[in-house]
Amino acid sequence: MNVRLLDVQHLTVALDNGKALLNDISFYLKHNQCLGIVGESGSGKSLTCKAIMGLLEPHFKASGKILFNDIREQSNHNVTQDLLSLTDKTIRQIRGKQIAMILQHPMNAFDPLYRIGTQVIETLQAHQSINKQLATEHTLVMMDEMGLDHPKTLFNKYPHQLSGGMLQRIMIGIALMLKPALIIADEPTTALDSITQFHILSAFEKIKQQSSTALIFISHDLGVIHHIADHIVVMQHGKIVEQGNKNAIFNSPQCAYTRYLIETRQQILDKFNTTLNFTSRHEKS
Numbered sequence: 001m002n003v004r005l006l007d008v009q010h011l012t013v014a015l016d017n018g019k020a021l022l023n024d025i026s027f028y029l030k031h032n033q034c035l036g037i038v039g040e041s042g043s044g045k046s047l048t049c050k051a052i053m054g055l056l057e058p059h060f061k062a063s064g065k066i067l068f069n070d071i072r073e074q075s076n077h078n079v080t081q082d083l084l085s086l087t088d089k090t091i092r093q094i095r096g097k098q099i100a101m102i103l104q105h106p107m108n109a110f111d112p113l114y115r116i117g118t119q120v121i122e123t124l125q126a127h128q129s130i131n132k133q134l135a136t137e138h139t140l141v142m143m144d145e146m147g148l149d150h151p152k153t154l155f156n157k158y159p160h161q162l163s164g165g166m167l168q169r170i171m172i173g174i175a176l177m178l179k180p181a182l183i184i185a186d187e188p189t190t191a192l193d194s195i196t197q198f199h200i201l202s203a204f205e206k207i208k209q210q211s212s213t214a215l216i217f218i219s220h221d222l223g224v225i226h227h228i229a230d231h232i233v234v235m236q237h238g239k240i241v242e243q244g245n246k247n248a249i250f251n252s253p254q255c256a257y258t259r260y261l262i263e264t265r266q267q268i269l270d271k272f273n274t275t276l277n278f279t280s281r282h283e284k285s
């Protein structure tokens with residue numbers, strides 16, 4: 001499908017003192033695509049996503065356009081909306097239902113006082129007309145599909161009784177149940193150990209293969225982005241310094257900063273492999 005789901009045009013976000021934190025950002029995302037946004041800390045990745053989600057605090061001033069086109073809605077009424085020009089009420093309706101967000105720290109997404117199952121059901125019922133029994137059944141199936149053992153037991157647990165990786169998988173599962181056109185995942189694997197990271201990446205692979213949901217995946221880890229993204233946007237100091245399809249970016253990066261990111265990653269991998277070889281030789285002798 002060639003229609004652009006999201007078309008960010010000349011997005012600039014500034015503080016009220018005029019200092020621009022995002023400077024003339026333009027990129028687009030087609031239906032079913034996975035776009036990876038990579039860049040060092042402070043380069044503007046999260047701010048870009050906040051702008052898309054309509055979550056910029058009032059002291060920011062945003063200009064440009066963020067055009068969003070949900071083709072499934074087109075059968076009812078033709079909509080390409082500029083997310084920057086919508087009222088809070090309308091953008092709230094889009095959030096969750098058409099655009100879902102997965103955060104770095106899943107604990108923040110859950111209320112510590114309520115059981116997991118209750119929270120998933122409430123979220124589902126807020127966005128879909130579904131009765132409690134069916135919502136419960138869907139929730140248990142979702143937990144199973146996310147690779148979580150003993151869904152019935154987990155259903156009745158409180159957030160603090162689950163690991164970060166388990167909560168992250170439930171958050172991804174909720175996002176999928178809402179069947180949004182777009183999921184934005186902001187550093188969803190950063191706070192996790194490497195085995196859990198692998199499971200979470202597998203869950204995202206599943207989204208790519210089995211659903212029609214497009215993905216924006218943010219990370220400072222080029223390895224993670226290489227694994228998951230079709231297209232890559234490289235950010236530095238609030239600007240896009242390079243963008244293109246994954247193979248082009250990795251095989252012939254045009255920008256010095258992209259080359260630096262790729263080389264640094266390679267050096268870390270080489271060092272890791274040398275240490276691994278040395279350790280295994282040492283253990284054998």
Ligand SMILES: Nc1ncnc2c1ncn2[C@@H]1O[C@H](COP(=O)(O)OP(=O)(O)OP(=O)(O)O)[C@@H](O)[C@H]1O
Nearest residue numbers: 015021039040041042043044045046047048057220
């Ligand atoms: N609420 C805020 N008020 C003022 N400045 C902010 C605010 N949020 C972010 N910034 C600034 O905007 C710039 C971009 O920040 P942003 O959080 O988007 O970076 P990032 O690339 O997501 O970094 P990280 O990988 O560390 O999350 C930074 O210079 C940051 O200090």
